[in-house]
Amino acid sequence: MKVTQSQPAILLLEDGTVFRGNALGKIGTSGGEICFNTGMTGYQEIYTDPSYFGQVIVNTTSHIGNYGVVNELEEESASVKIAGMVCNEFSPIHSRKTADGSLQEYFEKAGIVGISGIDTRQIVRHIREKGVMNCIISSEILEVEALKAELAKVPPMEGLELSSQVCTQEPYFLGEESAEKKVAVLDLGVKKSILSNLTDRGCYLKVFPAKTSFAEMEAWAPDGYFISNGPGDPAVMPYAVATVKEIVENEKPTFGICLGHQILAQASGLSTYKMKNGHRGLNHPVKNLITGLSEITSQNHGFAVKMEELEANPSVELTHINLNDKTVEGLRRVDKPAFSVQHHPEASPGPHDSRYLFDSFVEML
Numbered sequence: 160m161k162v163t164q165s166q167p168a169i170l171l172l173e174d175g176t177v178f179r180g181n182a183l184g185k186i187g188t189s190g191g192e193i194c195f196n197t198g199m200t201g202y203q204e205i206y207t208d209p210s211y212f213g214q215v216i217v218n219t220t221s222h223i224g225n226y227g228v229v230n231e232l233e234e235e236s237a238s239v240k241i242a243g244m245v246c247n248e249f250s251p252i253h254s255r256k257t258a259d260g261s262l263q264e265y266f267e268k269a270g271i272v273g274i275s276g277i278d279t280r281q282i283v284r285h286i287r288e289k290g291v292m293n294c295i296i297s298s299e300i301l302e303v304e305a306l307k308a309e310l311a312k313v314p315p316m317e318g319l320e321l322s323s324q325v326c327t328q329e330p331y332f333l334g335e336e337s338a339e340k341k342v343a344v345l346d347l348g349v350k351k352s353i354l355s356n357l358t359d360r361g362c363y364l365k366v367f368p369a370k371t372s373f374a375e376m377e378a379w380a381p382d383g384y385f386i387s388n389g390p391g392d393p394a395v396m397p398y399a400v401a402t403v404k405e406i407v408e409n410e411k412p413t414f415g416i417c418l419g420h421q422i423l424a425q426a427s428g429l430s431t432y433k434m435k436n437g438h439r440g441l442n443h444p445v446k447n448l449i450t451g452l453s454e455i456t457s458q459n460h461g462f463a464v465k466m467e468e469l470e471a472n473p474s475v476e477l478t479h480i481n482l483n484d485k486t487v488e489g490l491r492r493v494d495k496p497a498f499s500v501q502h503h504p505e506a507s508p509g510p511h512d513s514r515y516l517f518d519s520f521v522e523m524l
């Protein structure tokens with residue numbers, strides 16, 4: 160069925176709040192955790208970021224779709240990963256010389272259900288106050304009671320292991336085989352731009368599925384390890400924590416980003432918690448406590464490492480702090496060559512202030 164701007168759709172939140180708007184993307188029904196991203200650009204990178212798997216994204220910038228989509232170049236993985244999209248104004252037409260198509264066609268092809276014509280400021284205020292919750296979008300079930308039954312089937316994000324669903328199923332190589340440094344990547348749902356930041360710095364990569372054992376990765380004799388970003392609740396990934404413990408004990412340089420940071424923290428004796436609202440956008444201020452310099456960062460996370468456990472843990476040092484809410488943004492092991500950040504230094508999309516972290520890692524190798 161061809162979507163038209165006038166076709167109705169409904170967005171139902173877990174607390175019973177109802178928003179009515181217009182259908183976009185595929186005609187259908189889809190639910191997930193409702194999250195807002197405040198970035199003004201980079202929607203295609205967001206939709207294809209595996210860390211957003213299982214989440215419905217509210218794009219708070221007022222106009223979405225106006226620059227279309229570009230295949231591959233702006234994709235962070237091989238498919239659209241979000242569970243749905245909510246926006247205010249959705250542009251059915253686009254304008255960009257290099258675009259390969261419209262966002263509407265892209266969503267239709269990927270089977271993504273969305274809704275437009277929504278006051279996204281109202282939604283953000285609502286979830287900011289009440290905390291993150293599940294939601295469902297439908298352009299086929301317009302009865303609230305019937306939709307409630309569908310929403311009840313959507314699992315809560317807390318307690319969900321999702322990495323094994325979005326990571327590579329087979330190991331693969333990236334970069335020049337003749338490169339001086341070999342990095343083993345533990346793929347928990349890695350973004351392409353993280354990998355290209357490593358290959359651009361002369362690393363040859365072997366990317367392993369999330370549940371690969373340390374022994375299998377070490378058999379490739381890498382110079383260092385990278386622990387990737389990814390979706391889901393880090394507290395229910397004991398398999399990854401156990402692997403990363405072995406990686407760290409092995410004393411090769413190790414770098415983790417976002418979910419990788421949360422796993423490295425757990426492998427170091429810390430724990431994580433679900434935030435009332437996550438950080439998702441392109442302008443989150445972070446202070447590097449080692450240099451004293453601040454950086455504007457790209458972020459996408461709904462869990463965080465417990466700050467209150469740091470003091471009692473002598474093997475870990477806080478390196479970065481979020482200047483908005485004073486949450487943990489970066490850690491390093493004082494006894495091992497391992498460090499990690501909660502924000503996204505690859506910045507795709509986003510400001511490039513934090514890219515020096517890739518340089519630091521490559522220097523350590």
Ligand SMILES: NC(=O)CC[C@H](N)C(=O)O
Nearest residue numbers: 210388389417418461462
């Ligand atoms: N971008 C990520 O790696 C996200 C990590 C984790 N799933 C969170 O939401 O906190």
